[in-house]
Amino acid sequence: MCLAIPGKIDSIDFLHNNTVRMAKVSFGGIFKEASLEMLPEASIGDYVLVHVGVAISKVDEEEAQKTFKYLEEIGELGELDDVQDYLPKMPS
Amino acid sequence: MKYLSEYRDPDLAKRYLKEIQNATSQAWSIMEVCGGQTHSLVKNGIIEMLPEHINMIHGPGCPVCVTPLRLIDKAVYLASNKNVILCSFGDMLRVPGSSKSLLEAKAGGADVRVLYSPLEAVKIAEDHPDKDVVFFAIGFETTAPANALSVVHAYRKQLKNFSILASHVLVPPAIEAVINDKESTIDGFLAAGHVCTIMGNAEYHPLSAKYKVPIVVTGFEPLDVLQGILMVVRQLEKNKHTVENQYSRIVKEKGNPDAKAMIFEVFEPQDQVWRGIGKIPQSGYAIKEKYAEYDALRKFNVDIPEAEENSNCISGQIMKGIKKPFECSQFGKTCKPTNPLGAPMVSSEGACAAYYHFSGRVEE
Numbered sequence: 001m002c003l004a005i006p007g008k009i010d011s012i013d014f015l016h017n018n019t020v021r022m023a024k025v026s027f028g029g030i031f032k033e034a035s036l037e038m039l040p041e042a043s044i045g046d047y048v049l050v051h052v053g054v055a056i057s058k059v060d061e062e063e064a065q066k067t068f069k070y071l072e073e074i075g076e077l078g079e080l081d082d083v084q085d086y087l088p089k090m091p092s
Numbered sequence: 093m094k095y096l097s098e099y100r101d102p103d104l105a106k107r108y109l110k111e112i113q114n115a116t117s118q119a120w121s122i123m124e125v126c127g128g129q130t131h132s133l134v135k136n137g138i139i140e141m142l143p144e145h146i147n148m149i150h151g152p153g154c155p156v157c158v159t160p161l162r163l164i165d166k167a168v169y170l171a172s173n174k175n176v177i178l179c180s181f182g183d184m185l186r187v188p189g190s191s192k193s194l195l196e197a198k199a200g201g202a203d204v205r206v207l208y209s210p211l212e213a214v215k216i217a218e219d220h221p222d223k224d225v226v227f228f229a230i231g232f233e234t235t236a237p238a239n240a241l242s243v244v245h246a247y248r249k250q251l252k253n254f255s256i257l258a259s260h261v262l263v264p265p266a267i268e269a270v271i272n273d274k275e276s277t278i279d280g281f282l283a284a285g286h287v288c289t290i291m292g293n294a295e296y297h298p299l300s301a302k303y304k305v306p307i308v309v310t311g312f313e314p315l316d317v318l319q320g321i322l323m324v325v326r327q328l329e330k331n332k333h334t335v336e337n338q339y340s341r342i343v344k345e346k347g348n349p350d351a352k353a354m355i356f357e358v359f360e361p362q363d364q365v366w367r368g369i370g371k372i373p374q375s376g377y378a379i380k381e382k383y384a385e386y387d388a389l390r391k392f393n394v395d396i397p398e399a400e401e402n403s404n405c406i407s408g409q410i411m412k413g414i415k416k417p418f419e420c421s422q423f424g425k426t427c428k429p430t431n432p433l434g435a436p437m438v439s440s441e442g443a444c445a446a447y448y449h450f451s452g453r454v455e456e
């Protein structure tokens with residue numbers, strides 16, 4: 001229900017005397033319409049999070065790196081020898 | 093796909109699991125509030141890969157699961173009206189009402205439609221001026237702006253044949269209710285990232301301080317939930333309790349001001365009944381007087397009596413995290429996704445359905 005996925009704004013249409021902005025958003029090549037009513041600053045090329053036909057947030061590129069750097073920041077050991085093989089269960 | 097598959101990287105997931113193991117010195121119970129996170133944890137097998145003494149408790153964050161039985165009966169009743177087109181999100185159709193589900197109503201000839209967005213319902217109303225279109229609008233704070241927007245669109249277009257049957261639930265009051273439950277033993281929380289995308293983090297600081305619990309705003313991909321769990325564990329091990337934001341690529345401290353303004357244009361807080369849990373003060377939204385003509389309950393004056401819940405279904409205990417789905421005597425026996433006794437077996441975010449499909453505990 002709260003599923004929302006990021007996609008890239010491909011084009012923007014202005015409807016109803018420019019009062020409504022609708023974006024065409026690409027989700028890995030699949031296009032869907034999304035209202036930009038709650039994301040007035042979004043423009044073509046931005047990655048936005050879309051939920052039930054409404055764009056609700058812009059993806060912050062810089063912050064997006066944090067998950068990959070977090071372990072370094074907290075001083076993770078980098079030793080993996082005794083970890084079981086979890087690979088088959090994680091989707092790629 | 094950018095910003096999606098990177099967060100499913102198996103090698104980094106292993107490193108996160110290892111670090112969670114290293115960081116954990118004692119048993120902790122952590123609740124993921126949101127059903128989307130439950131789904132991710134169970135589907136990706138993360139539950140089994142976590143250290144044994146990390147107990148993930150699955151919270152009430154599935155709007156389909158907590159929509160009151162009586163409201164489903166009202167939706168079924170409205171759908172039986174020959175002049176009504178009843179629309180909703182897919183999962184809502186299969187939730188059992190006291191006599192039937194919306195899907196069964198549809199099979200019986202009612203015009204029931206599954207939509208991706210509430211805005212599509214407004215379009216259907218425009219295209220069918222001779223019909224009354226009712227959108228069964230459920231959801232957490234994440235979905236409330238889109239539902240509100242459908243009402244505003246209809247208002248701007250002066251449509252007289254559109255209304256919503258609204259059932260909105262709010263996360264912070266539910267977290268408080270769960271903490272205050274006598275049987276609860278939760279040490280820390282993963283807060284629901286997409287709810288905070290709208291509302292921001294402000295409501296969680298007082299909760300974390302008052303009850304001395306770590307709250308980490310968390311995303312939904314495997315690496316997101318793993319990082320969220322690690323952040324909670326690190327706080328617990330240091331005896332800290334604060335609000336952290338794991339999902340900062342999406343969630344801003346203040347949320348989305350335009351989306352919040354949209355919610356409060358149309359809705360105001362009210363007490364709300366959660367199916368399986370009961371009434372939680374100020375945990376839902378009512379439609380404001382200005383938009384009363386778009387409120388299906390006021391428009392149609394539906395009087396349906398309260399019905400008895402199926403006494404074999406322990407969904408309330410499941411959603412408060414007191415029991416796990418496989419501890420329900422009906423799980424996988426009389427209760428299956430094809431024949432659900434309760435809503436958590438219907439929704440893809442319901443804990444019972446997640447365990448049924450992905451935990452390896454039932455032969456499908």
Ligand code: SF4
Nearest residue numbers: 405406420427434444
């Ligand atoms: S398994 Fe079925 S009957 Fe048991 S709690 Fe879940 S939904 Fe209810």
